[in-house]
Amino acid sequence: MIEDRTGQRIPQVTFKTRRGHEWVDLTSEEIFRNKSVIVFSLPGAFTPTCSSSHVPRYNQLVPTFQAQGVDEVVCVSVNDTFVMNEWQEALNAHAIRFLPDGNGEFTAGMGMLVDKGHLGFGQRSWRYSMLVRDGVIEKMFIEAEVEGDPYEVSDADTMLGYLAPQASKPADVTIFTRNGCPFCVKAKEMLQQAKMEFEELVLNRDYTEQTLRAVAGAKTVPQIFVGGRRIGGSDDLEAWLGSQAA
Missing domain, CATH: 3.40.30.10 (Glutaredoxin)
Structure with a gap:
């Protein structure tokens, strides 16, 4: 059962990231402390909906979110850092921070780890988004627990509608x-x-x-x-x- 954790603190984990030829550990504390951060999490890098819709629209709206006081937009997926880095390059989505949750520790701590073994994916994240203020979840948008890969409420426009309903969006x-x-x-x-x-x-x-x-x-x-x-x-x-x- 997926749980809405609005009002709770985000899980304290260490993300294993790769910058150039070096390993860089990033903690939840470093990413979220004293910041307003939008997080969206999805089933997997290079998958159709994630690549064609979820990431590109968030990347496009980053300046709009920043104008509303958001410090950073973060994409989380249960993939390793090499995959996440290549995916970011492929999508040219450099306005977003891509966080690899390779062991699923953050996703499990959020209660969002689901079994996608029937697709050969193993354990992956359910699709959701959230607004986090200084490490505390202010609002979550969680996709309905139905078959398939629903994508109705975790999108960037829904988040912007919550954060600033009157904000103008960039023209396409x-x-x-x-x-x-x-x-x-x-x-x-x-x-x-x-x-x-x-x-x-x-x-x-x-x-x-x-x-x-x-x-x-x-x-x-x-x-x-x-x-x-x-x-x-x-x-x-x-x-x-x-x-x-x-």
């Missing part, structure tokens, strides 16, 4: 580009100057012209999308940014 921006395109460079510079983070998709590396035609109904780049809306090329982006500032 994607730009289709190609190498050597000066208009693409101009568009990226405008987005950077507007402090708008974006995901760049490069022609013949991430997509083909067929995809560009299918998605944007266009044959030229750049093509910029904001929040599901097509803005257009670099001139269109300049006009749109001007209208947002007006």
Whole structure:
């Protein structure tokens, strides 16, 4: 039975981490003392939901959380430090601290260790998130105890909704580009100057012209999308940014 441990102190354990060529031990005390920390824990590194949704959205919202007084966002998984380090690199999620709970000690202390042996995973963490203030759990969001791998309440947006319901979220921006395109460079510079983070998709590396035609109904780049809306090329982006500032 999964237990909500709101109001309790977090487990005191030592995390075995690897930085470069050195082993570095980090204690719960070092990570949580005198800090406001968001923790989200998940079944495993490189698994589908964890890689495609859970980690990327938390990584994207780190500046928003920091603006609300959060000192750090931490991802915990029952994996060793080598796996966690490689996963962080693969996702380019450097705004988050990745903590390896290789022996499951922290997860067991949280009462969240579950048997995933039927998947060949062994003992892993149930999916949850929590806000910890100076080592004490203020709020937990625990996924329902149902079959499979539910992902409904431990997400970054739910946590932000609890922490600061009125906080503005960063816009979701994607730009289709190609190498050597000066208009693409101009568009990226405008987005950077507007402090708008974006995901760049490069022609013949991430997509083909067929995809560009299918998605944007266009044959030229750049093509910029904001929040599901097509803005257009670099001139269109300049006009749109001007209208947002007006």
